[in-house]
Amino acid sequence: MNRLGGATSPYLLQHATNPVDWWPWGGDAFAEARRRDVPVLISVGYAACHWCHVMAHESFADDRVAALLNDGFVAIKVDREERPDVDAVYMSATQAMTGQGGWPMTVFATPAGEPFFCGTYFPREQFARLLTAVGTAWREQREQVLRQGTEVVAAISRAGAREAATPVPVTAADLAAAVRSLAGDFDQVRGGFGGAPKFPPHMCLLFLLRYHQATGDPQALELVQHTCEQMARGGIHDQLGGGFARYAVDDRWLVPHFEKMLYDNALLLRVYTLLWRVTGDAGAARVAVSTAGFLLTELSTADGGFASSLDADTGGVEGATYVWTPAQLTAVLGEPDGTFAADLYGVTAAGTFEHGTSVLRLTRDLTGADEQLQARAGRVRAALYAARATRPQPGRDDKVVAAWAGLAVTALVEAVDLAREVAPDRAEDLAAAAVRAAGYLARVHLVDGRLRRVSRDGVAGEPAGVLDDHGAVAEAFCAVHQLTGQGHWLELAGRLLDVALARFADGRGGWYDTADDAEELITRPADPTDNATPSGASALAAGLTGYAALAGRPAYRQAAQDALAGLSGLIARHARFAGYAAAVAQAQVTGPYEVAIVADTGGELLAAARRTAPHGSVVVSGVPDQPGVPLLAGRPAVGGGPTAYVCRGFVCDRPVTDPRSLQAQLGG
Secondary structure (H helix, E strand, O other), X not given: XXXXXXXXXXXXXXXXXXXXXXXXXXXXXHHHHHHHOOOEEXXXXXXXXXXXXXXXXXXXXXXXXXXXXHHHOEEEEEEOOOOHHXXXXXXXXXXXHHOOOOOOEEEEEOOOOOEEEEEOOOOHHHHHHHHXXXXXHHHHOHXXXXXXXXXXXXXXXXXXXXXXXXXXXXXXXXXXXHHHHHHHHEOOXXXXXXXXXXXXXXXXXXXXXXXXXXXXXXXXXXXXXHHHHHHHHOOOEOOOOOOEOXXXXXXXXXXXXXXXXXXXXXXXXXXXXHHHHHHOOHHHHHHHHHHHXXXXXXXXXXXXXXXXXXXXXEOOEEOOOOOXXXXXXXXXXXXXXXXXXXXXXXXXXXXXXXXOOEOOOOOOOOOOXXXXXXXXXXXXXXXXXXXXXXXXXOOEEOOEEHHHHHHHHHHHXXXXXXXXXXXXXXXXXXXHHHHHHHHHHHHHXXXXXXXXXXEEOOEEOOXXXXXXXXXXXXXXXXXXXXXXXXXXXXXXXXXXXXXXXXXXXXXXXXXXXXXXXXXXXXXXXXXXXXXXXXXXXXXXXXXXXXXXXXXXXXXXXXXXXXXXXXXXXXXXXXXXXXXXXXXXXXXXXXXXXXXXXXXXXXXXXXXXHHHHOOOOOEEEEEOOOOOOOHHXXXXXXXXXXXXXXXXXXXXXXXXEOOHHHHHHHOOO
16 A cells, blocks of 8 residues: 555545555655655546546556656645645646646646646556656756746746736626626527536526526526526436436537536535526426435435535446446336336437447426326336446545535525425425534534635545635535524634635735645635636635625625626626626625514515525524524514514615515515
């Protein structure tokens, strides 16, 4: 076993028995490279990555390749989910040198960490030749190699630098332009934006739904409805177990890259929940409930957290757990249900995937189907799911990533009201899971007042929390504060946000992704764009926006606007890469609404507020002057009965005592 045997990361542990003499990221590895006077190989990936597994099997488990690596290099293995800062720095270098990026990421660097050759996946023989060539260049062309490393670092440092800017809030005109930008990229036939590979555009959909709530724009809603329906019926959506794969390799949402990520499913749960709130669509509600069920069933950990992902592979074969042939359907269901299932799920003799197998997709909309058909489909789905459970299952990366768990907590809190209406037997499970996961983050990830990025088995890892961790966890704590009415959650959110404001600001109106006392890398990462997850700046803005409204603190509202400063152009012209930023900005433009419900024993006012208030609003309920809940301070019950107080930007309407008046104040 190499030096990875004591790692927290399941991805690093997957490489602990390689013949490669791997080092974990750290100063000791670079010191060893200096001592031996050899270059460094930095290999970056993550546990659910299919091509990471392929390269590991082909090259890192091969004795000949391992000998080349061990003789000529110090090899460092990095989990990108555990060290997003390291990943961001070297991904910038890879994209600068090759014009593209991805994982596995393969970087050759000097003992000072300066990258001089970058790439992604290399087949074994090509990788072996590359190792030989790089070793020769290091020995015979040292000056040129060192100069290349210096130039790359200078280039990515210049690219990451930003000029000082006066913080200017994003305007309604910017948000309208963002909708036009998204509409221009929209796939009118299949939904989504752009072509293959096609990723679920959850953050953009969340923005579009908020924009529709604020403006009534029918186009914004149409983009969401069409995309959500196509994704829900496609192979990217697990028709049996719920949840969504990371992306589809085609433009039809048919064949997924089978890994399932916590962050995708948390964000998609929010989208389908809000779509139900806006439209009452039963199909959206069904997808939301099944996605929430997937989070609880497949990704929850024994100690209350949420695991990061499920692997793309099963036993080294991509998608093996999930695909079917007509004969396999018949073997489980018999005739004629096997034929019915093949027709319902698009399973053909030719197959839609590999080796004559098919990915299950829904060929018809069952929302309006008669009860007999729905009952048959439900029976078939349950039988196939039970049969699939007997197959070998994909591996699970059970480390907890703070930001992603925070996204899941927020999503579950938002789904509680939906569940109370359409699946009342599940509502308390969702609420309990959200509170339990928030408690896990507070108990395990907060160490000496600072947030840690990852944990596993209830033990915090060493990597420090980055900016998106602080924003997403603060937003989650604000959500649980609203769910429970307990003041300590709001207090914890404020502490995290204070750390973020003090430690991550760049002094020029922008934000670094790492704290000012974090490990010093070759450059300090600062990426304002939303990619697979919200950027640090977007996540921070979301946390600040909710906290300011709940705590009644105008200074934090200003900080929330400042967090998005300088992004108006990105939002207006490139909204696909600023979806969460646009969603948060929409909440800021809308208000957000601050709703306090007092003495509402029957719950009618609270239900009306949660159903009607525009997404991004804050809603709390309790007794007047309830300790730890600032929105309830000084809010008496009119006539001693249930009363609602509605404010926007700290300016309040008169209190009302009936649901219809409350809905009118909220624009419903």
